Structure formats: structure tokens, C-alpha cells
Amino acid sequence: MSAAVMTESVPLLTVEDLVLDFRTRSGMVHVLDGISLTLDRGEILGIVGESGSGKSVLAYAMMGLLDPAAQIPRGGIRFAGRDMLTESERSLAETRGREIAMIFQSPRTALNPIRRVGAQVQDVLLRHANVSKKEARKRAIAALARVRIPDPERRFDAYPFELSGGLCQRVMIAMAMACNPYLLIADEPTTGLDVTTQAVVMDLIREQVRSSNASVVLITHDLALAGEYCDRIAVMHAGHIVEIGGTEAMLSAPKHPYTARLIGATPGGHESIRDLASIPGSLPDLRRDLPPCRFIDRCERRLDCCATDALPSVNLGADHIVRCWNPL
Amino acid sequence: MTTAIMEAVRLVKRYPTGGGMLHAVDAVDLAIQPGESVGLVGESGCGKSTLVRLLGRLIEPTEGAIVFEGQDIAPLPLRRFVHDKARGRIQVVFQDPTESLNPSLTVFDTVADPIRRLGNPGGRQSLAAQVRKAIALVGLPPEMETRLPHQLSGGQRARVGIARAIALRPSLLILDEPTSALDVSVQAVILRLLADLRSELGMSYLFVSHDLNVVRLLCSRIVVMYLGKVVEEGPTEAMFRQPRHPYTRALLASIPDPARRGHTPWRLEGSASSPIDPSPTVCRFYGRCPRQEDRCAETMPELRAVGSDGVHRAACHFAEEISA
Ligand SMILES: Nc1ncnc2c1ncn2[C@@H]1O[C@H](COP(=O)(O)OP(=O)(O)OP(=O)(O)O)[C@@H](O)[C@H]1O
Ligand SMILES: Nc1ncnc2c1ncn2[C@@H]1O[C@H](COP(=O)(O)OP(=O)(O)OP(=O)(O)O)[C@@H](O)[C@H]1O
Ligand code: SF4
Ligand code: SF4
Ligand SMILES: [Mg+2]
Ligand SMILES: [Mg+2]
Numbered sequence: 345m346s347a348a349v350m351t352e353s354v355p356l357l358t359v360e361d362l363v364l365d366f367r368t369r370s371g372m373v374h375v376l377d378g379i380s381l382t383l384d385r386g387e388i389l390g391i392v393g394e395s396g397s398g399k400s401v402l403a404y405a406m407m408g409l410l411d412p413a414a415q416i417p418r419g420g421i422r423f424a425g426r427d428m429l430t431e432s433e434r435s436l437a438e439t440r441g442r443e444i445a446m447i448f449q450s451p452r453t454a455l456n457p458i459r460r461v462g463a464q465v466q467d468v469l470l471r472h473a474n475v476s477k478k479e480a481r482k483r484a485i486a487a488l489a490r491v492r493i494p495d496p497e498r499r500f501d502a503y504p505f506e507l508s509g510g511l512c513q514r515v516m517i518a519m520a521m522a523c524n525p526y527l528l529i530a531d532e533p534t535t536g537l538d539v540t541t542q543a544v545v546m547d548l549i550r551e552q553v554r555s556s557n558a559s560v561v562l563i564t565h566d567l568a569l570a571g572e573y574c575d576r577i578a579v580m581h582a583g584h585i586v587e588i589g590g591t592e593a594m595l596s597a598p599k600h601p602y603t604a605r606l607i608g609a610t611p612g613g614h615e616s617i618r619d620l621a622s623i624p625g626s627l628p629d630l631r632r633d634l635p636p637c638r639f640i641d642r643c644e645r646r647l648d649c650c651a652t653d654a655l656p657s658v659n660l661g662a663d664h665i666v667r668c669w670n671p672l
Numbered sequence: 673m674t675t676a677i678m679e680a681v682r683l684v685k686r687y688p689t690g691g692g693m694l695h696a697v698d699a700v701d702l703a704i705q706p707g708e709s710v711g712l713v714g715e716s717g718c719g720k721s722t723l724v725r726l727l728g729r730l731i732e733p734t735e736g737a738i739v740f741e742g743q744d745i746a747p748l749p750l751r752r753f754v755h756d757k758a759r760g761r762i763q764v765v766f767q768d769p770t771e772s773l774n775p776s777l778t779v780f781d782t783v784a785d786p787i788r789r790l791g792n793p794g795g796r797q798s799l800a801a802q803v804r805k806a807i808a809l810v811g812l813p814p815e816m817e818t819r820l821p822h823q824l825s826g827g828q829r830a831r832v833g834i835a836r837a838i839a840l841r842p843s844l845l846i847l848d849e850p851t852s853a854l855d856v857s858v859q860a861v862i863l864r865l866l867a868d869l870r871s872e873l874g875m876s877y878l879f880v881s882h883d884l885n886v887v888r889l890l891c892s893r894i895v896v897m898y899l900g901k902v903v904e905e906g907p908t909e910a911m912f913r914q915p916r917h918p919y920t921r922a923l924l925a926s927i928p929d930p931a932r933r934g935h936t937p938w939r940l941e942g943s944a945s946s947p948i949d950p951s952p953t954v955c956r957f958y959g960r961c962p963r964q965e966d967r968c969a970e971t972m973p974e975l976r977a978v979g980s981d982g983v984h985r986a987a988c989h990f991a992e993e994i995s996a
Contacts, residue, residue, distance in 0.1 A: 368819070395853070400825060453768075453771060489943065493717075494943045494946050502689065502690075506687070509721065509767045509849070513716075514716075532826065532853065535853060536849065536852070536882070538714065538716050538882045539884065539923060540939070541715060542926070543939055544940075547939070565853070567856070605857065609857045610856045611860075617860075617890065620889065621857075622864070626811055629815050631815065
């Protein structure tokens with residue numbers, strides 16, 4: 345099947361009109377609505393957006409990891425042509441280990457708490473490369489060194505609770521990279537890292553991707569980081585992708601009102617906290633019947649049709665798509 | 673000169689690990705004045721969260737004093753401190769909200785719990801009002817009250833952690849990376865909330881963050897740590913305008929910038945030296961420092977005043993020569 349992963353004729357990943365709801369005691373929560381995107385080989389796609397807008401849930405869905413309370417009434421996800429939503433759990437587990445790797449938003453809880461961190465990296469290498477235990481240990485230490493963990497020979501034996509948040513994050517990154525995946529899904533991979541370490545780790549991820557023609561989905565709140573490393577950026581708001589396009593166009597000339605507000609709220613060069621824009625209002629209650637545009641209550645560009653007509657997909661050229669009746 | 677609300681004196685935390693002693697926090701002095709907001713930054717793994725846990729008395733210091741509102745709380749055994757009245761006056765927002773929330777408590781009960789134990793819950797209605805207020809202040813919609821942690825996004829969990837800490841209206845709020853899981857708009861809400869709480873209640877903050885732009889907005893003073901030690905501290909603007917320690921300089925130079933896309937800018941070479949049994953006579957930054965000389969491997973630089981204001985201090989032999 346690796347053959348299919350390599351074939352250029354099928355896109356590496358496609359998400360098509362995906363709808364996802366969660367059952368809760370207080371009703372259905374409509375978390376993803378009509379999500380569509382295509383990921384090419386060798387591409388770094390950034391996903392940014394409001395807290396709670398569905399970025400992590402989408403990432404989990406791409407991995408075929410779904411909460412038992414999740415329901416998918418519509419849509420599909422294909423990885424190298426295979427349907428991730430109907431694939432058997434066994435074959436999914438296989439794919440996850442070999443072809444898709446994920447860096448989770450909360451790294452310490454994603455690591456095995458009672459196994460030494462070096463051994464956890466070593467385990468991945470033993471599964472993936474046909475090497476001796478001794479060689480795998482050597483490579484694991486080198487992998488820890490590459491993510492700038494000081495004194496990797498001795499830190500090899502540390503347990504997750506003995507590491508700082510950022511050190512755990514880097515162990516997780518080392519494990520994900522050790523798989524040499526075709527697709528790396530990184531959910532806020534560097535939130536625990538200072539900017540100097542972040543730069544080194546992001547360079548490393550980019551290098552590996554470029555050299556093996558792999559792809560990355562980078563979920564981040566840091567627009568500057570997305571701007572520096574991503575080829576394309578998708579902006580999510582309340583379960584919709586409201587805008588997607590090439591990084592430069594998105595950041596310099598955003599078209600969706602939400603994207604523009606998001607960029608405006610980024611600190612940097614602001615005089616004071618008072619000057620910092622935020623976006624009035626909050627995420628709508630996702631249990632209700634929602635209007636076609638979920639940003640409507642917070643939008644000063646709304647038109648009458650925004651409340652009634654299904655959202656358009658406006659292609660502005662160069663695959664810059666905005667879902668809005670009155671884009672900037 | 674006001675007296676500090678919190679003062680750490682020669683604070684030390686070491687952990688025995690395989691093959692030696694890990695120096696997580698190494699003779700740190702730190703004072704926070706009432707109503708002051710201090711930013712703590714530094715390389716991942718340099719000891720920030722350990723310092724946070726020491727000041728919040730969640731772990732035992734190896735050596736040193738922690739003076740909170742005039743009382744040395746360092747010698748109090750952890751079990752006693754849990755019931756000490758100081759406990760409610762220092763609140764900590766933890767770095768990883770997923771780890772620090774009880775998975776079986778709803779959002780409401782998570783926020784209510786410290787009010788019940790350490791605050792003034794009053795009757796059922798008074799408690800509910802306090803909880804709802806805290807939840808609303810952090811920008812969480814009311815329908816989240818009945819959710820369990822696993823039903824929340826990362827940023828929603830982080831806000832529950834903040835709501836829990838501010839609900840008690842502590843005099844010192846210690847926040848460990850409180851906004852790293854938040855989008856910039858929600859982050860703006862939280863930063864404004866923190867600024868308001870400070871001006872209304874005179875709350876003091878220790879604010880740990882990797883986001884230097886955020887620290888610059890919120891904090892009047894910055895403390896920079898490197899491998900267990902404070903290497904520079906001073907007023908925020910002075911630190912940005914004229915960093916005196918080579919590490920601080922490197923940190924400021926690495927703030928991500930979309931204008932650099934596709935180019936690999938200058939990077940700090942090598943990784944930090946080991947936190948396990950570091951040499952007491954070698955500068956902690958030696959081996960990575962672009963400015964280093966032989967002297968740096970022979971004498972550990974002490975933190976000392978640089979410049980004329982007396983409050984900007986750096987631990988580098990050549991601090992006077994370093995400029996942005
Ligand atoms: N099991 C669940 N039951 C009900 N709602 C859920 C469940 N899991 C997630 N949600 C809701 O789904 C929405 C999307 O969550 P998700 O974790 O994908 O957000 P996110 O975009 O990753 O946000 P963040 O940036 O804060 O991590 C949130 O509003 C969250 O409250
Ligand atoms: N319980 C422990 N046992 C042994 N070592 C520990 C323990 N807790 C922390 N350490 C070590 O102490 C050092 C400082 O960790 P700390 O969590 O304070 O770093 P940090 O500055 O908060 O880093 P980050 O920015 O990555 O969160 C690290 O080397 C860490 O591995
Ligand atoms: S569709 Fe209408 S309401 Fe929605 S963002 Fe566009 S202009 Fe605003
Ligand atoms: S003392 Fe020497 S090694 Fe240390 S920071 Fe200064 S120049 Fe660099
Ligand atoms: Mg998330
Ligand atoms: Mg930490």
C-alpha cells in the first residue's frame with residue numbers, strides 16, 4: 345500500500361464536506377461543518393483559528409481517531425486514496441504508526457508515563473527500521489540531540505514526569521519524526537518552547553519534510569510562526585474553514601472578516617493592552633441551529649443574505665478561497 | 673521602598689537523577705512588589721515551572737527562603753501549607769491544563785472547588801454566582817459549565833484553569849504559560865482581564881511565557897533564566913532596547929517573523945549544557961555563547977547591576993559591551 349502513498353496521481357490527503365457532531369448530555373454539539381481541503385505532497389499547511397473552532401477534532405479525524413461520542417453524518421477523509429472513516433481499527437493503527445504521525449497538543453499526557461522517554465523513542469525506531477537494539481538506542485539519542493535536549497545520553501533514562509513541558513514536547517516531536525511519516529500532524533507542537541528552541545525544531549521539521557517530500561499539517565495560534573513556515577494557511581472559525589490560501593496573500597490581504605480581525609489582534613508593536621484588538625463576542629453555542637455564517641453575530645460587514653443563504657465558496661484565484669458573502 | 677509581597681532568597685531545587693544531581697533552580701533571588709507584574713522567560717527546561725511550583729509551595733525547596741507577605745513559608749511542610757491561610761492568597765495557573773484538571777469534575781465543580789475549600793462560598797447561590805462570574809470573565813460561554821475536561825478544546829481547558837485561579841481573588845497570581853493555548857483574540861481578553869484585576873484589586877503577577885510580545889505588553893519587569901539561574905533582569909523597555917546578556921539578545925532575535933519566510937535566519941548554535949552536575953565555575957551559557965572568552969570557563973559571572981539605573985542587572989562578564 346505504500347505504493348499508493350507514493351503515487352502522485354492521488355492527493356496525499358483529502359477532506360470532503362466533513363460534518364462532525366458530538367453527543368453530550370445537553371444535546372448535540374455541531375463541531376465541524378462542511379470541511380473540505382486537499383493536502384499535496386511536500387506541503388506545509390497551517391491551520392489557525394479560534395480556540396474551540398475544531399482544529400484538534402479535525403486533526404484527530406484525519407488520524408482516524410474519534411471519540412466514541414462523535415458522529416459523522418456526512419463527508420469523508422481519504423489518505424492516499426484510502427477512506428479513513430471506514431478503515432478497520434487494525435489497519436488504521438498500522439497507518440498511524442507508519443505513515444501518519446501526530447504531535448499532540450498535550451504532550452506529557454500523550455507519552456507513556458511509566459516508560460523512560462529514550463526507550464519510547466527507541467521503540468518507534470525498532471518498529472520502523474530494521475536495526476538492532478543497540479543501533480536503535482544510538483539513533484534515539486541522536487534524535488533527542490537533534491531536538492536540542494541537553495545531555496541526551498543521561499536524559500534518555502528520564503521518565504516524562506521528570507521533564508519540563510517543552511522537553512516532553514520535544515520527545516514527542518522526536519518520536520513523530522522517527523517514524524519518517526508521509527504526513528505529520530502537529531497540533532500546537534511548539535507552545536512549550538522558547539523562541540530559539542522553537543526556531544531550531546521548526547527548521548528540523550521543515551528540513552525533513554523537504555527532503556522526504558512529506559507533508560505537514562501545522563495547527564498553531566501563532567500567526568507569525570505560520571507565516572514563517574507554512575506554504576498555505578487555513579483559517580477556522582466555529583467549525584468552518586472560512587478562508588484558505590497561500591500564506592503571503594492570506595496574511596497581507598485577508599479576505600474574510602474573521603481572518604482580518606485575527607491578524608489585527610496579534611500582539612507585536614502594540615503600545616498597550618488597551619490598544620490590542622480582540623474580536624467582540626465569542627464562539628456561538630454549537631448546540632443551537634446555526635445560521636449559515638457562524639460569524640454573523642460578530643460581523644460588521646453582514647448583509648441580509650448572510651442569515652439566510654448557504655455560504656458561497658468564492659475562489660479569488662491562485663486557490664485562495666473565502667467563504668463569505670461580503671469579503672474584504 | 674515597599675516591601676515585596678513575595679521574595680525568594682537563594683532558592684534552590686535539585687533532583688537526584690540517574691548519574692547525578694539535576695540543578696533545576698540554582699540560587700535564585702526574586703522579589704515581586706505589590707501590584708507588580710513580573711515576566712519570567714527563558715529556554716525550555718531552564719527551571720521556570722520548577723520555580724513556579726516552589727513559590728506556590730507545591731514542592732519542597734532544597735535550600736533557601738520564600739517570604740510571602742512577610743512570612744517565610746519555605747519551612748512549612750507541604751501538608752500544613754495546604755491548610756495555611758496563605759494558600760488561598762497565592763494561586764497558580766499550571767502550564768498544562770490537561771494535566772492539572774481533574775478529569776471527573778465538571779467545569780463548574782473545578783472552579784467551585786477552591787472556593788469551597790479556601791474561599792467564602794456562602795450559600796449555594798452565592799457560590800454559583802462566584803463560579804459563573806469567573807467563567808464569564810475568561811470568556812467561556814455558560815453552556816460549558818456542565819462539560820468534563822475531555823469535552824473541551826485545549827484553549828477552553830486553559831481558561832478553566834485561569835477561572836479557577838482568579839475565582840479566589842488571590843493577592844499573588846502565578847501563571848505558567850497561561851496564554852500559549854489561546855488564539856490571539858481570546859488571549860487579548862485574558863490579558864485585559866489580568867490588567868483589570870491588577871488595577872482593581874492590586875493583584876501581583878508572576879507571568880511565565882515564551883511569547884515575548886505578550887510579556888512586553890503585560891509586564892513592567894522581566895526576569896530571564898538560563899539553566900537554573902537568573903541571567904538578566906530589568907525594566908521591560910530597557911531589556912528590549914538594550915539586552916545585556918548574550919542569551920537575552922539571542923532570545924529577542926529569534927521572535928518569529930513572517931517577513932523571513934523561506935529563509936533560515938541566524939540561529940543560536942548547539943544545545944544547552946547539561947543541568948546535571950553543572951560546573952560551579954563555568955558560565956552556564958559557555959559553549960553556546962557567541963561572545964565567550966577563556967575567562968568565562970574559569971569564573972561564573974555573578975548577577976550584577978549594569979548601566980546607571982541600578983535595577984537592570986545581568987550575569988555576564990562582558991555585559992557592558994553587549995548591545996542589541
Ligand atoms: N467530546 C466532546 N463533546 C462535546 N464537545 C466537544 C468534545 N470534544 C470537543 N468538543 C468541542 O468541540 C469544539 C472543537 O474542539 P477542538 O478541540 O477541535 O478545538 P480547537 O480548535 O483545537 O481549539 P483550541 O485551539 O482551544 O485547542 C470545542 O468547542 C469543544 O468544546
Ligand atoms: N520531578 C523531577 N525530577 C527530575 N527532574 C525534574 C523534575 N521536574 C523537573 N525536572 C527537571 O528540571 C529542569 C527544569 O524543569 P522545568 O519544568 O522547571 O523547566 P521549564 O523552564 O518550565 O521548561 P519549559 O519551558 O519546557 O516548561 C528540567 O531539566 C527538568 O527535566
Ligand atoms: S458571510 Fe456575511 S456575516 Fe458572514 S463573515 Fe461574510 S459578511 Fe460577515
Ligand atoms: S560570561 Fe562569557 S560565556 Fe557567559 S554569557 Fe557572558 S560572554 Fe557569554
Ligand atoms: Mg486544539
Ligand atoms: Mg515549564
